[in-house]
Amino acid sequence: MTSNQKTLELGFIGAGKIAHGLSRAFSRAGCLVKAVSSRSTESAGSLAAAIPGCKACSTPQEVADTCDLVFITTTDQAIGVVAREVNWKPGQMVVHTSGADSADVLEPAAGNRALTGVFHPLQTIASINPAPDIFAGSTITIEAGEPLLQTLKDLAISLRAKPVEISGNARVLxxxxxxxxxxxxxxxxxxxxxxxxxxxxxxxxxxxxxxxxxxxxxxxxxxxxxxxxxxxxxxxxxxxxxxxxxxxxxxxxxxxxxxxxxxxxxxxxxxxxxxxxxxxxxxxxxxxxxxxxxxxxxxxx
Ligand SMILES: NC(=O)c1ccc[n+]([C@@H]2O[C@H](COP(=O)([O-])OP(=O)(O)OC[C@H]3O[C@@H](n4cnc5c(N)ncnc54)[C@H](OP(=O)(O)O)[C@@H]3O)[C@@H](O)[C@H]2O)c1
Incomplete structure:
Protein backbone atom coordinates (compact mmCIF):
# COMPACT_ATOMS: atom_id res chain seq x y z
CA MET A 1 0.00 0.00 0.00
CA THR A 2 1.35 3.46 -0.85
CA SER A 3 1.34 6.28 1.68
CA ASN A 4 -1.38 7.88 -0.45
CA GLN A 5 -3.80 5.02 0.24
CA LYS A 6 -3.15 5.21 3.98
CA THR A 7 -4.80 8.62 3.99
CA LEU A 8 -7.57 7.72 1.54
CA GLU A 9 -10.92 7.97 3.29
CA LEU A 10 -13.24 5.10 2.33
CA GLY A 11 -17.01 5.00 2.65
CA PHE A 12 -19.75 2.43 2.09
CA ILE A 13 -23.33 2.88 0.90
CA GLY A 14 -25.19 -0.37 1.66
CA ALA A 15 -24.18 -2.18 4.85
CA GLY A 16 -24.72 -5.84 3.97
CA LYS A 17 -22.43 -8.87 3.74
CA ILE A 18 -19.82 -7.57 1.30
CA ALA A 19 -19.66 -4.16 3.04
CA HIS A 20 -19.05 -5.80 6.42
CA GLY A 21 -16.35 -8.05 4.92
CA LEU A 22 -14.58 -5.34 2.94
CA SER A 23 -14.76 -2.63 5.61
CA ARG A 24 -13.34 -4.97 8.25
CA ALA A 25 -10.58 -6.17 5.93
CA PHE A 26 -9.66 -2.62 4.86
CA SER A 27 -9.64 -1.42 8.44
CA ARG A 28 -7.32 -4.31 9.46
CA ALA A 29 -5.08 -3.43 6.50
CA GLY A 30 -4.65 0.09 7.90
CA CYS A 31 -7.06 1.92 5.57
CA LEU A 32 -9.40 4.53 7.00
CA VAL A 33 -13.05 3.49 6.70
CA LYS A 34 -14.73 6.73 7.61
CA ALA A 35 -18.47 6.53 6.93
CA VAL A 36 -21.33 4.20 6.10
CA SER A 37 -25.01 4.55 5.29
CA SER A 38 -27.63 1.98 4.42
CA ARG A 39 -31.32 1.61 3.72
CA SER A 40 -31.83 0.94 7.45
CA THR A 41 -30.10 2.75 10.29
CA GLU A 42 -29.65 -0.63 12.05
CA SER A 43 -27.41 -2.03 9.29
CA ALA A 44 -25.32 1.13 9.07
CA GLY A 45 -25.02 1.25 12.87
CA SER A 46 -23.92 -2.39 13.08
CA LEU A 47 -21.16 -1.89 10.50
CA ALA A 48 -19.98 1.39 12.07
CA ALA A 49 -19.84 -0.24 15.51
CA ALA A 50 -17.47 -2.92 14.16
CA ILE A 51 -15.02 -0.48 12.56
CA PRO A 52 -12.92 1.91 14.68
CA GLY A 53 -13.34 5.52 13.49
CA CYS A 54 -16.32 4.77 11.25
CA LYS A 55 -19.43 6.92 11.50
CA ALA A 56 -22.99 5.79 10.65
CA CYS A 57 -24.59 8.40 8.36
CA SER A 58 -28.29 8.88 7.74
CA THR A 59 -27.98 9.53 3.99
CA PRO A 60 -25.77 8.34 1.09
CA GLN A 61 -25.03 12.00 0.35
CA GLU A 62 -23.33 12.33 3.75
CA VAL A 63 -21.05 9.39 2.91
CA ALA A 64 -20.22 10.90 -0.48
CA ASP A 65 -19.50 14.29 1.10
CA THR A 66 -17.21 12.70 3.73
CA CYS A 67 -15.15 10.18 1.73
CA ASP A 68 -12.65 10.17 -1.16
CA LEU A 69 -13.61 6.70 -2.38
CA VAL A 70 -17.18 5.41 -2.01
CA PHE A 71 -18.10 1.74 -2.38
CA ILE A 72 -21.73 1.28 -3.42
CA THR A 73 -22.38 -2.11 -1.84
CA THR A 74 -26.14 -2.26 -2.18
CA THR A 75 -27.96 -5.04 -4.01
CA ASP A 76 -27.26 -4.88 -7.76
CA GLN A 77 -30.69 -3.38 -8.52
CA ALA A 78 -30.11 -0.40 -6.19
CA ILE A 79 -26.65 0.62 -7.50
CA GLY A 80 -28.02 2.82 -10.30
CA VAL A 81 -30.63 4.32 -7.96
CA VAL A 82 -27.94 5.35 -5.45
CA ALA A 83 -25.66 6.63 -8.22
CA ARG A 84 -28.52 8.87 -9.41
CA GLU A 85 -29.63 10.19 -6.03
CA VAL A 86 -26.19 11.40 -4.85
CA ASN A 87 -24.61 14.65 -5.92
CA TRP A 88 -21.04 13.48 -6.65
CA LYS A 89 -18.03 15.79 -6.64
CA PRO A 90 -15.74 16.02 -9.69
CA GLY A 91 -12.68 13.81 -9.13
CA GLN A 92 -14.36 11.80 -6.37
CA MET A 93 -13.98 8.03 -6.70
CA VAL A 94 -17.07 5.76 -6.83
CA VAL A 95 -17.10 2.01 -7.37
CA HIS A 96 -19.59 -0.81 -7.07
CA THR A 97 -18.88 -4.42 -6.13
CA SER A 98 -21.28 -6.24 -8.46
CA GLY A 99 -19.87 -9.08 -10.56
CA ALA A 100 -22.18 -8.87 -13.57
CA ASP A 101 -22.62 -5.11 -13.97
CA SER A 102 -20.07 -2.91 -15.71
CA ALA A 103 -19.04 0.55 -14.51
CA ASP A 104 -21.66 1.94 -16.94
CA VAL A 105 -24.29 1.58 -14.21
CA LEU A 106 -22.45 4.44 -12.44
CA GLU A 107 -23.02 6.75 -15.42
CA PRO A 108 -24.86 9.38 -13.28
CA ALA A 109 -21.69 9.72 -11.15
CA ALA A 110 -19.44 9.79 -14.23
CA GLY A 111 -21.75 12.53 -15.54
CA ASN A 112 -20.77 14.58 -12.46
CA ARG A 113 -17.10 13.95 -13.45
CA ALA A 114 -16.55 11.44 -10.65
CA LEU A 115 -14.08 8.61 -11.40
CA THR A 116 -16.06 5.38 -11.64
CA GLY A 117 -15.14 1.70 -11.56
CA VAL A 118 -15.86 -1.84 -10.39
CA PHE A 119 -14.16 -3.69 -7.53
CA HIS A 120 -15.53 -7.24 -7.44
CA PRO A 121 -14.15 -9.71 -4.89
CA LEU A 122 -14.27 -13.16 -6.49
CA GLN A 123 -15.27 -14.67 -3.18
CA THR A 124 -18.50 -15.76 -1.52
CA ILE A 125 -19.70 -14.12 1.70
CA ALA A 126 -22.77 -15.71 3.24
CA SER A 127 -22.99 -13.73 6.52
CA ILE A 128 -22.10 -10.30 7.94
CA ASN A 129 -19.39 -12.00 10.00
CA PRO A 130 -16.89 -13.42 7.49
CA ALA A 131 -13.35 -14.42 8.46
CA PRO A 132 -11.23 -11.26 8.74
CA ASP A 133 -8.77 -12.53 6.11
CA ILE A 134 -11.53 -13.74 3.73
CA PHE A 135 -10.02 -11.90 0.75
CA ALA A 136 -6.40 -13.04 1.27
CA GLY A 137 -5.44 -15.15 -1.74
CA SER A 138 -8.69 -14.32 -3.59
CA THR A 139 -8.86 -12.56 -6.91
CA ILE A 140 -10.48 -9.13 -7.02
CA THR A 141 -11.54 -8.11 -10.52
CA ILE A 142 -11.30 -4.46 -11.40
CA GLU A 143 -12.66 -2.24 -14.13
CA ALA A 144 -11.52 1.40 -14.13
CA GLY A 145 -9.46 3.94 -16.00
CA GLU A 146 -6.37 5.57 -14.51
CA PRO A 147 -5.74 6.96 -11.94
CA LEU A 148 -8.55 5.03 -10.20
CA LEU A 149 -7.31 1.74 -11.67
CA GLN A 150 -3.98 1.90 -9.82
CA THR A 151 -5.70 2.95 -6.57
CA LEU A 152 -8.04 -0.06 -6.76
CA LYS A 153 -5.16 -2.43 -7.58
CA ASP A 154 -3.24 -1.12 -4.55
CA LEU A 155 -6.32 -1.56 -2.34
CA ALA A 156 -6.74 -5.17 -3.53
CA ILE A 157 -3.08 -5.85 -2.78
CA SER A 158 -3.49 -4.32 0.69
CA LEU A 159 -6.06 -7.11 1.34
CA ARG A 160 -3.46 -9.68 0.11
CA ALA A 161 -5.78 -10.33 -2.84
CA LYS A 162 -4.80 -10.56 -6.50
CA PRO A 163 -6.10 -7.73 -8.72
CA VAL A 164 -7.15 -8.79 -12.22
CA GLU A 165 -8.56 -6.42 -14.85
CA ILE A 166 -11.85 -7.47 -16.49
CA SER A 167 -13.43 -5.11 -19.00
CA GLY A 168 -17.07 -4.06 -18.87
CA ASN A 169 -18.17 -6.11 -21.88
CA ALA A 170 -16.69 -9.35 -20.44
CA ARG A 171 -18.38 -9.06 -17.07
CA VAL A 172 -21.57 -11.03 -17.75
CA LEU A 173 -19.73 -14.20 -18.83
N1 LIG B 1 -22.16 -11.67 -0.83
C1 LIG B 1 -21.27 -12.04 -1.74
O1 LIG B 1 -20.75 -13.16 -1.72
C2 LIG B 1 -20.81 -11.07 -2.79
C3 LIG B 1 -19.57 -11.32 -3.41
C4 LIG B 1 -19.10 -10.43 -4.36
C5 LIG B 1 -19.86 -9.33 -4.71
N2 LIG B 1 -21.08 -9.12 -4.13
C6 LIG B 1 -21.82 -7.93 -4.55
O2 LIG B 1 -21.85 -7.02 -3.46
C7 LIG B 1 -23.06 -6.24 -3.50
C8 LIG B 1 -23.78 -6.41 -2.19
O3 LIG B 1 -24.07 -7.78 -2.00
P1 LIG B 1 -24.31 -8.38 -0.53
O4 LIG B 1 -24.20 -9.85 -0.67
O5 LIG B 1 -23.50 -7.65 0.45
O6 LIG B 1 -25.86 -8.01 -0.36
P2 LIG B 1 -26.69 -7.85 1.00
O7 LIG B 1 -26.05 -8.60 2.10
O8 LIG B 1 -28.09 -8.15 0.62
O9 LIG B 1 -26.53 -6.31 1.33
C9 LIG B 1 -27.08 -5.31 0.54
C10 LIG B 1 -27.19 -4.07 1.42
O10 LIG B 1 -27.64 -2.99 0.58
C11 LIG B 1 -28.53 -2.22 1.34
N3 LIG B 1 -29.43 -1.52 0.41
C12 LIG B 1 -30.33 -2.07 -0.45
N4 LIG B 1 -30.92 -1.10 -1.17
C13 LIG B 1 -30.38 0.08 -0.74
C14 LIG B 1 -30.57 1.44 -1.10
N5 LIG B 1 -31.44 1.79 -2.05
N6 LIG B 1 -29.83 2.37 -0.45
C15 LIG B 1 -28.94 2.03 0.49
N7 LIG B 1 -28.71 0.74 0.88
C16 LIG B 1 -29.43 -0.20 0.26
C17 LIG B 1 -29.27 -3.19 2.25
O11 LIG B 1 -29.68 -2.39 3.31
P3 LIG B 1 -30.33 -2.72 4.73
O12 LIG B 1 -29.55 -3.85 5.35
O13 LIG B 1 -30.07 -1.43 5.44
O14 LIG B 1 -31.75 -3.04 4.49
C18 LIG B 1 -28.18 -4.22 2.58
O15 LIG B 1 -27.50 -3.92 3.76
C19 LIG B 1 -23.86 -6.76 -4.72
O16 LIG B 1 -23.58 -5.94 -5.81
C20 LIG B 1 -23.28 -8.16 -4.93
O17 LIG B 1 -23.38 -8.57 -6.27
C21 LIG B 1 -21.57 -9.96 -3.16
Missing part, protein backbone atom coordinates in the same frame (compact mmCIF):
# COMPACT_ATOMS: atom_id res chain seq x y z
CA UNK A 174 -17.12 -13.62 -16.11
CA UNK A 175 -19.95 -13.56 -13.56
CA UNK A 176 -21.60 -16.65 -15.10
CA UNK A 177 -18.28 -18.43 -14.49
CA UNK A 178 -18.46 -17.46 -10.80
CA UNK A 179 -22.05 -18.73 -10.63
CA UNK A 180 -20.96 -22.12 -12.04
CA UNK A 181 -18.08 -22.63 -9.61
CA UNK A 182 -19.75 -21.29 -6.45
CA UNK A 183 -23.56 -21.23 -6.60
CA UNK A 184 -23.86 -24.39 -8.69
CA UNK A 185 -21.49 -26.28 -6.40
CA UNK A 186 -24.00 -25.52 -3.64
CA UNK A 187 -26.78 -26.66 -5.97
CA UNK A 188 -24.93 -29.89 -6.74
CA UNK A 189 -24.43 -30.42 -3.00
CA UNK A 190 -28.21 -30.12 -2.63
CA UNK A 191 -28.90 -32.63 -5.42
CA UNK A 192 -26.30 -35.09 -4.11
CA UNK A 193 -27.49 -34.81 -0.48
CA UNK A 194 -31.16 -35.13 -1.41
CA UNK A 195 -30.51 -38.51 -3.07
CA UNK A 196 -29.59 -39.90 0.37
CA UNK A 197 -33.18 -39.28 1.50
CA UNK A 198 -34.27 -42.08 -0.86
CA UNK A 199 -32.33 -44.53 1.34
CA UNK A 200 -33.19 -43.09 4.74
CA UNK A 201 -30.66 -40.38 5.63
CA UNK A 202 -31.38 -36.70 6.23
CA UNK A 203 -29.94 -34.08 3.91
CA UNK A 204 -27.60 -32.84 6.67
CA UNK A 205 -26.31 -36.34 7.41
CA UNK A 206 -25.68 -36.76 3.71
CA UNK A 207 -23.92 -33.40 3.45
CA UNK A 208 -21.59 -34.32 6.32
CA UNK A 209 -20.72 -37.58 4.55
CA UNK A 210 -20.23 -35.89 1.17
CA UNK A 211 -18.18 -32.84 2.28
CA UNK A 212 -14.85 -34.70 2.63
CA UNK A 213 -15.38 -35.96 -0.94
CA UNK A 214 -15.90 -32.37 -2.09
CA UNK A 215 -12.78 -31.31 -0.20
CA UNK A 216 -10.81 -34.11 -1.87
CA UNK A 217 -12.09 -32.95 -5.25
CA UNK A 218 -11.02 -29.35 -4.55
CA UNK A 219 -7.63 -30.63 -3.42
CA UNK A 220 -7.29 -32.62 -6.68
CA UNK A 221 -8.18 -29.49 -8.67
CA UNK A 222 -5.49 -27.57 -6.76
CA UNK A 223 -2.85 -30.27 -7.25
CA UNK A 224 -3.73 -31.95 -10.57
CA UNK A 225 -5.67 -29.15 -12.29
CA UNK A 226 -7.80 -29.79 -15.38
CA UNK A 227 -8.40 -32.25 -16.95
CA UNK A 228 -6.39 -34.50 -14.58
CA UNK A 229 -8.77 -34.21 -11.61
CA UNK A 230 -11.67 -36.06 -13.25
CA UNK A 231 -12.32 -39.51 -11.78
CA UNK A 232 -15.50 -41.65 -11.79
CA UNK A 233 -17.47 -43.66 -14.34
CA UNK A 234 -17.34 -41.19 -17.24
CA UNK A 235 -13.58 -40.85 -16.82
CA UNK A 236 -13.24 -44.66 -16.80
CA UNK A 237 -15.64 -45.23 -19.71
CA UNK A 238 -17.75 -47.39 -17.39
CA UNK A 239 -20.96 -47.71 -19.44
CA UNK A 240 -22.69 -50.35 -17.24
CA UNK A 241 -22.50 -48.06 -14.17
CA UNK A 242 -23.72 -45.04 -16.13
CA UNK A 243 -26.67 -47.12 -17.47
CA UNK A 244 -27.63 -48.11 -13.91
CA UNK A 245 -27.44 -44.48 -12.72
CA UNK A 246 -29.69 -43.34 -15.57
CA UNK A 247 -32.24 -46.09 -14.93
CA UNK A 248 -32.60 -45.34 -11.19
CA UNK A 249 -32.37 -41.54 -11.43
CA UNK A 250 -35.29 -41.64 -13.89
CA UNK A 251 -37.39 -43.01 -11.04
CA UNK A 252 -36.33 -40.25 -8.62
CA UNK A 253 -36.71 -36.93 -10.40
CA UNK A 254 -36.61 -35.90 -14.06
CA UNK A 255 -34.72 -32.65 -13.32
CA UNK A 256 -32.02 -34.56 -11.43
CA UNK A 257 -31.71 -37.00 -14.34
CA UNK A 258 -31.48 -34.15 -16.84
CA UNK A 259 -28.76 -32.48 -14.76
CA UNK A 260 -26.85 -35.80 -14.55
CA UNK A 261 -27.14 -36.20 -18.31
CA UNK A 262 -26.00 -32.68 -19.19
CA UNK A 263 -23.10 -32.70 -16.74
CA UNK A 264 -22.17 -36.17 -18.02
CA UNK A 265 -21.90 -34.80 -21.55
CA UNK A 266 -19.61 -32.06 -20.21
CA UNK A 267 -17.60 -34.65 -18.25
CA UNK A 268 -17.09 -36.60 -21.51
CA UNK A 269 -15.19 -33.63 -22.96
CA UNK A 270 -12.92 -33.56 -19.90
CA UNK A 271 -12.35 -37.34 -20.10
CA UNK A 272 -11.48 -37.11 -23.79
CA UNK A 273 -9.03 -34.29 -23.11
CA UNK A 274 -7.55 -36.32 -20.26
CA UNK A 275 -7.16 -39.26 -22.66
CA UNK A 276 -8.79 -41.67 -20.20
CA UNK A 277 -11.45 -42.77 -22.75
CA UNK A 278 -11.29 -43.31 -26.48
CA UNK A 279 -13.50 -41.48 -28.99
CA UNK A 280 -15.33 -44.80 -29.51
CA UNK A 281 -16.13 -45.05 -25.78
CA UNK A 282 -17.19 -41.37 -25.78
CA UNK A 283 -19.61 -42.09 -28.63
CA UNK A 284 -21.06 -45.06 -26.76
CA UNK A 285 -21.64 -42.98 -23.58
CA UNK A 286 -23.12 -40.10 -25.60
CA UNK A 287 -25.53 -42.66 -27.05
CA UNK A 288 -26.58 -43.73 -23.55
CA UNK A 289 -27.46 -40.16 -22.62
CA UNK A 290 -29.23 -39.61 -25.95
CA UNK A 291 -31.22 -42.85 -25.54
CA UNK A 292 -32.51 -41.59 -22.21
CA UNK A 293 -33.45 -38.30 -23.81
CA UNK A 294 -35.47 -40.16 -26.43
CA UNK A 295 -37.10 -42.25 -23.69
CA UNK A 296 -38.09 -39.05 -21.85
CA UNK A 297 -39.55 -37.59 -25.02
CA UNK A 298 -41.60 -40.77 -25.50
CA UNK A 299 -42.83 -40.64 -21.86
CA UNK A 300 -43.83 -36.98 -22.20
CA UNK A 301 -45.63 -37.48 -25.52
Missing amino acids: YHASAVFISNYTVTLANIASSLWQTFGYSRNEALNALLPLLEGTVSNLQNQGLPGSLTGPVSRGDTPTISKHIKELAEVNSLTLETYRLLGLNALEVALEKGSITPVQAKEITGLFADKERANEKNNA
